[in-house]
Amino acid sequence: MVKSVNFVVLGDQSIAAQFGKKGTVTDMTMYDKKESDVIRTYTIPNGFPEKIQPLLQTINLAEYVIFHITKLDKFVGEQIVALDSLKKKEGVLSHSYDVDENLLATMIKNTVLADYLKVEPEKIKETTDKLEQISQQGGSRVVIDHCFDVKGVGTVILGKVARGKIKQYDNLKLMPAGVDVLIKSIQMHDDPVEEAESPARVGLAVKGVNPDQVGRGDILCAPSDEQVSTELEIDFVKNPFYKGDITPNQMCLVNIGLQIKPAKFSSISPLKLTLDKPAVFNKGDICVVLKPESQTIRILGSGQIK
Known part of the structure; x- marks a missing residue:
């Protein structure tokens, strides 16, 4: 089976063009390359630094980080x-x-970052080419980053098999909506395959849902594998560089995986959040709390979901 390795490229994002061919372009842009039955995907948060959201989303998509720094700011x-x-x-x-x-x-x-491999800029590709696939076992789970309609095909979902394996003709649930979805076909690097395992990037032609019903961060999974709620309690650690106060009923954004949801603090100790719309998650997932309008750092803190 073809192996997959996924990177996020931070700092000087322009170096990603050296590693692969440009693919999907939105506020995150993907480059990929297939060599010796290994597909390597390099994603940049080109919507950052104007927006903080793509930074968190692209990091969540990756198993590995490439961070090339050209200035300290x-x-x-x-x-x-x-x-x-x-x-x-x-x-x-x-x-x-x-x-x-x-x-x-x-x-x-x-x-x-203190434990990252320190390399010269010209050694980045040589070093990252040696990094191995990291798979997550368990029930099928696909994290969705894009969805659109293709003439003659119908609804196409792009995403990453975050856990387990998916097969052609699998019936999965789109969460948090709870809609039944049939996988009609699977592509990896534009090649049709009958199955794909974590952490493969996939294009899925699906039946049972249209693009208007699908959002970035939604999950395709086996029924009953995920929790869905508008109430979260997290083991919160405040970012020491954020100097503002956190008070009850204060508004914020929360990031879980690729999901970005408006929320408010319903309790400070313990820290609880009430979301405008349901989020899908597992116990232990990391939730990052954001304040996009902050003029200094926009990350308030983070913690695991209890």
């Missing part, structure tokens, strides 16, 4: 906080020659 700081909040422990770190190495070392101290 508040947006580099925000990317470091995002990676640490999401506990992205596997990565490659490089920087241009004019970046202050001692200052960078101070910025990443006591974060997950």
